[in-house]
Amino acid sequence: AQSVTQLDSQVPVFEEAPVELRCNYSSSVSVYLFWYVQYPNQGLQLLLKYLSGSTLVESINGFEAEFNKSQTSFHLRKPSVHISDTAEYFCAVNENTGFQKLVFGTGTRLLVSP
Amino acid sequence: EAGVVQSPRYKIIEKKQPVAFWCNPISGHNTLYWYRQNLGQGPELLIRYENEEAVDDSQLPKDRFSAERLKGVDSTLKIQPAELGDSAVYLCASSPTGIVENEQFFGPGTRLTVL
Numbered sequence: 001a002q003s004v005t006q007l008d009s010q011v012p013v014f015e016e017a018p019v020e021l022r023c024n025y026s027s028s029v030s031v032y033l034f035w036y037v038q039y040p041n042q043g044l045q046l047l048l049k050y051l052s053g054s055t056l057v058e059s060i061n062g063f064e065a066e067f068n069k070s071q072t073s074f075h076l077r078k079p080s081v082h083i084s085d086t087a088e089y090f091c092a093v094n095e096n097t098g099f100q101k102l103v104f105g106t107g108t109r110l111l112v113s114p
Numbered sequence: 115e116a117g118v119v120q121s122p123r124y125k126i127i128e129k130k131q132p133v134a135f136w137c138n139p140i141s142g143h144n145t146l147y148w149y150r151q152n153l154g155q156g157p158e159l160l161i162r163y164e165n166e167e168a169v170d171d172s173q174l175p176k177d178r179f180s181a182e183r184l185k186g187v188d189s190t191l192k193i194q195p196a197e198l199g200d201s202a203v204y205l206c207a208s209s210p211t212g213i214v215e216n217e218q219f220f221g222p223g224t225r226l227t228v229l
Contacts, residue, residue, distance in 0.1 A: 004156075032214050043118065043205070043220035044157070051215060090156050099212045100145070101170065104156030 002027040002093050004105035012111045015083055021076040021108045023065075023091030030096040033074040035065055036104075038088040047089070050074065061085075086112045116140070118221035120206050126227045132194035135224045139187070139208030146183060147218065148191050149205040157205055163189065164212055193226075201228045 005024045013019045025031060035047040048059040055067040065076045074091060088109050092102040119138040127133050139146050144165050149157035160179065162170040165186040174181065178197070183189040193200055203223040209216040 009154075036220075041222070043222045044207075045220070046217045049217075092156070094214050096214075098214060100147075100209065100214050100216070100218065101159060101162070102157075102218070104158070106154065106156050 002031065002095050002103050004091050004093050004103055006091055006105035006108050008108045009106070010109045010111065012113065013081055015112055015114050016080050018079050019077065019081050019085075019110065021089050021091075021110065023074045023076065023105060025072050025074065025091075025093045027072075027093060027095055032094040032096065033065075033067055034092040034094070034102065035059075035063070035074070035076050036090045036092060038090065038107075040087070044090065047076075081110070081112050083112050083114065085110060118206055118208055118219055120204075120221040120224050122224055123222065124225050124227075126229065127196055128229050129198055130195040132192065133196050133226060134193075135191045135204050135206075135226075137189045137191070137206030137221060139189075139206070140219055143208035143210055143219075144186070145209045145212040145216070146189050147205075147207040147209075148181060148189070149207065151203040151205055151223070153202070160191070162212065169212070196226075196228045198228050201226055 003026045033050045036044040037047045038044045050067045058064045088107045090107045091105040146163040148160040151157045161174045163183045181191045205223045207218040207220045209218045
């Protein structure tokens with residue numbers, strides 16, 4: 001069975017500082033990987049995903065994540081965060097079965113302060 | 115275009131009472147998902163519909179939970195009777211089809227409190 005570990009429940013950071021949110025997964029088969037973001041009082045939104053091809057994927061708002069198969073990781077990074085990035089971030093894994101069955105991590109709350 | 119609509123947004127009930135949640139997916143989306151999110155946890159899939167057919171309900175506690183999507187559009191999730199441990203946020207999501215390449219779009223959720 002697949003699983004996702006997000007070791008950091010909360011990450012405080014100052015505005016304009018870099019940030020890394022860690023995600024490790026476990027699966028016996030190949031996987032697809034996702035990061036979802038949940039802003040306060042809103043539903044989850046897809047931030048970025050890795051399906052195939054380049055192991056480095058980027059979002060439109062400056063986040064990036066790199067799929068590392070040997071370390072079974074998919075860490076999320078941003079070189080300079082904004083106050084508006086304050087949200088809960090969920091990593092999710094989907095085994096390569098052709099259809100969607102996401103397994104989510106427990107989430108990391110990113111708190112950006114001025 | 116409207117997103118996934120869920121109602122009610124909040125529900126407080128006493129244990130042993132029944133409760134129902136409603137979801138209207140994005141127009142044209144054939145696949146609908148119900149998730150449960152416990153406090154401090156990520157969402158967990160309860161059931162997935164392809165049109166009106168429940169194709170994955172392996173994680174739905176069938177003794178007290180039921181769901182339906184009669185016309186392949188909106189859906190209802192019911193709990194009867196509710197228990198204290200059912201307090202959670204119930205999320206609905208939809209996607210054009212169930213293939214992994216399609217993005218899931220989530221509603222705002224229904225926060226259930228069982229007293």
